[in-house]
Amino acid sequence: MSGDTNTIDGTAREIREPAPGKTTKKIPARSWVVAAIAGPLALGAAGLSLAQGNAVQPTPVDPVAIQALAPSSATAIKGEVAEIFGNKFVVQDPTGRALVETGPAGESGKLVSKGEAVTVQGRFETGFLHASVLTHGDGRKVVIGPAGGPPTGSLDWAKDKLGLGPTPDVPALTAAVQAAGYSDVRVTGRGPRHLEVAAKDRDGREHQLHVGFDGQVRERPVPGARL
Numbered sequence: 291m292s293g294d295t296n297t298i299d300g301t302a303r304e305i306r307e308p309a310p311g312k313t314t315k316k317i318p319a320r321s322w323v324v325a326a327i328a329g330p331l332a333l334g335a336a337g338l339s340l341a342q343g344n345a346v347q348p349t350p351v352d353p354v355a356i357q358a359l360a361p362s363s364a365t366a367i368k369g370e371v372a373e374i375f376g377n378k379f380v381v382q383d384p385t386g387r388a389l390v391e392t393g394p395a396g397e398s399g400k401l402v403s404k405g406e407a408v409t410v411q412g413r414f415e416t417g418f419l420h421a422s423v424l425t426h427g428d429g430r431k432v433v434i435g436p437a438g439g440p441p442t443g444s445l446d447w448a449k450d451k452l453g454l455g456p457t458p459d460v461p462a463l464t465a466a467v468q469a470a471g472y473s474d475v476r477v478t479g480r481g482p483r484h485l486e487v488a489a490k491d492r493d494g495r496e497h498q499l500h501v502g503f504d505g506q507v508r509e510r511p512v513p514g515a516r517l
Contacts, residue, residue, distance in 0.1 A: 346479065347433070347477075348411065348422050348423055348433075348477060348478055349476040350411070351411055351476055353367050355384075355385040356369065356383045356388045357385035358385070359388060359419070360496070361414060362488060362496050363413045363476075363478050363496075363498045364478045364488035365419070366411035366412070367381055367410055368408070368410075369383035369407070369408070370382050370383075370405060370406070371404050371405060372387060372404070373404070374399055374402065376396070376399055377392045377394070377395070377399070377401075379396070381410060381419075389418055389419070390418070390419045390421050391418045391419070392421050393421075396434075402426075406426065406427055408425065409425040411423040411425075422479075458480060458485055458503050459503075460477060460485070462505070463487075463501050464487075467487055467501060467507055471491065471492060472490060472491060472497065472499070472507075473489065474488075474489055474490045475488075475489045476489065483502060483503050484500050484502045485500075486499075486500065486501075487500075487501050498510045
């Protein structure tokens with residue numbers, strides 16, 4: 291038990307009928323379903339796993355020279371932390387400097403230390419590398435931001451928490467992307483019933499793909515990429 295001291299005293303209380311002219315708000319049946327599934331999770335009921343078993347980790351990618359950074363939803367750099375500005379820091383390698391943005395995870399300014407060696411993987415657009423995975427020089431790895439999946443509090447989210455949601459077959463979906471004519475396939479995240487994927491076409495151009503769990507592949511625009 292937690293430190294919560296609230297108890298139900300068992301005292302009977304009169305339940306009054308709604309006053310004339312007043313209406314009660316009907317709760318949609320879908321909301322009852324979500325509450326029924328998510329309720330035990332919130333209470334920490336015994337026997338329920340809270341692990342995100344259906345979470346998808348980003349595909350590791352090899353670092354590129356900072357000078358060679360181009361718009362991509364899955365790229366990486368390796369270098370030394372030169373400056374720290376709140377939730378942003380500058381990584382420097384022999385070819386140049388890149389500004390890394392870490393969102394709420396780095397607001398303390400203590401996610402990295404000045405002068406340490408790091409590898410940062412994430413989405414590069416509009417001059418920023420938006421970090422998703424940070425690897426320290428000693429090998430410690432930090433996943434930055436949400437693991438991906440259905441929106442928190444939704445029915446799909448509740449099913450995922452209970453292990454009842456769909457489990458993506460990443461190798462099969464990767465093969466579907468390759469069969470559609472793409473290569474260098476990198477998973478960047480997942481939605482309720484799809485994977486977010488970065489890949490290259492036959493001409494080596496970067497694409498951002500929406501890959502349904504049913505194997506359907508469709509393109510999404512890559513922010514900052516030249517058409």
